[in-house]
Amino acid sequence: MLEACGRLVARGGDLGRRLDGLAEQATRAAGAATGVIYLLDGDAAVLLPGGAWGLGPGAVDSLEPLAVGAGGDEDAVGRAVRARRAAIVRVTPTMTTGLPETAGRIEALAHVPLVTEAADGTQQVEGLLTAGFTTGPKAPAGPLAALGAVGDLAAAVIRQARLEQALVERSDWFERLASTDALTGLANRRTFERMLELELVRAGRQGTPVSLAIFDIDGLALIDHERGADVADDVLRQVAGALAESVRLVDTIARLGGDEFALLAPGTAGVLVARRVLTSAARAMADHEPPVSLSVGVARFPVDGATGTELLGAATDALATAKAEGRGSIVEAATASSP
Numbered sequence: 001m002l003e004a005c006g007r008l009v010a011r012g013g014d015l016g017r018r019l020d021g022l023a024e025q026a027t028r029a030a031g032a033a034t035g036v037i038y039l040l041d042g043d044a045a046v047l048l049p050g051g052a053w054g055l056g057p058g059a060v061d062s063l064e065p066l067a068v069g070a071g072g073d074e075d076a077v078g079r080a081v082r083a084r085r086a087a088i089v090r091v092t093p094t095m096t097t098g099l100p101e102t103a104g105r106i107e108a109l110a111h112v113p114l115v116t117e118a119a120d121g122t123q124q125v126e127g128l129l130t131a132g133f134t135t136g137p138k139a140p141a142g143p144l145a146a147l148g149a150v151g152d153l154a155a156a157v158i159r160q161a162r163l164e165q166a167l168v169e170r171s172d173w174f175e176r177l178a179s180t181d182a183l184t185g186l187a188n189r190r191t192f193e194r195m196l197e198l199e200l201v202r203a204g205r206q207g208t209p210v211s212l213a214i215f216d217i218d219g220l221a222l223i224d225h226e227r228g229a230d231v232a233d234d235v236l237r238q239v240a241g242a243l244a245e246s247v248r249l250v251d252t253i254a255r256l257g258g259d260e261f262a263l264l265a266p267g268t269a270g271v272l273v274a275r276r277v278l279t280s281a282a283r284a285m286a287d288h289e290p291p292v293s294l295s296v297g298v299a300r301f302p303v304d305g306a307t308g309t310e311l312l313g314a315a316t317d318a319l320a321t322a323k324a325e326g327r328g329s330i331v332e333a334a335t336a337s338s339p
Helices: 002-011 015-030 076-083 141-179 189-206 220-227 229-246 270-284 308-325 333-337
Strands: 034-041 046-053 087-090 108-117 123-133 210-218 252-257 260-266 293-301 330-332
Touching: 015 034, 015 046, 015 123, 015 141, 046 123, 076 087, 076 108, 076 123, 087 141, 108 141, 123 141, 189 210, 189 252, 189 260, 189 308, 210 229, 210 270, 210 308, 220 229, 229 252, 229 260, 229 270, 260 270, 270 293, 270 330, 293 308, 293 333, 308 330, 308 333, 330 333
Parallel strands: 293 330
Antiparallel strands: 034 046, 034 123, 087 108, 108 123, 210 260, 210 293, 252 260
């Protein structure tokens, strides 16, 4: 039995399949009819089904979560989890077993908490192994010992899965941190420049145009000076929201830094989308004092630049012309450079 369990633990792979296998080994070793392995969600104080045996195919999907209650007379589950002590209890008419009808008549339930221990001695309950018996064991020590041996391995499997998931989530978090602007949640400049180069390669291969628009918030420095950094940050977030609401799914938006934002739009719709952004931003900040507006410079690939650097330069020059023309202006690079 332990050799089979060891193989289940060592082989890795899908957590559900491993817990199903361990539930089978535990059930057989204890002479029980059914076995269920639950994972503890400590925040919600609930046990979630993770693996089962003796209940028919796909049984885990039909099992209900078990609440870890206050530990009353009928709450054997809660007592086992809190006291971290295994026990076998007789099933009473008012007791909730959590088992489906396919389990048949169950006379007794064994509850074995799945506990891991850190190097410093700190214990953590990972879940619960529950085995159902059609007749109550006359000598509970034997079945509990067998269930405990498998339960230790199940606890280790669950702990390993949690750590692996935590590593994945942490890696994803660092990736998002590296690619997004912390204040607005938009892509940052590094990510935008990478997307720009990829989009230009695609457009060059297909012979299609690309529009690049750079937005600048008029008077943000004045807002920061008169009303403080918190208000200025709120304006930046509102502009980011206006951008997000106005663009298409195929477009890419980013904060380049300071008070500048960029929009990368496949096709020739750069000016059209820029006008939508200006309208959305004006609506969102209609009552803002001092007034908030955006100036925009628009450039197109390949007519205004054949590379990302050239296109950014053309859009930046167009933006400078727009700001010189007055608040809320939109200038295209081709227009700005024409005699």
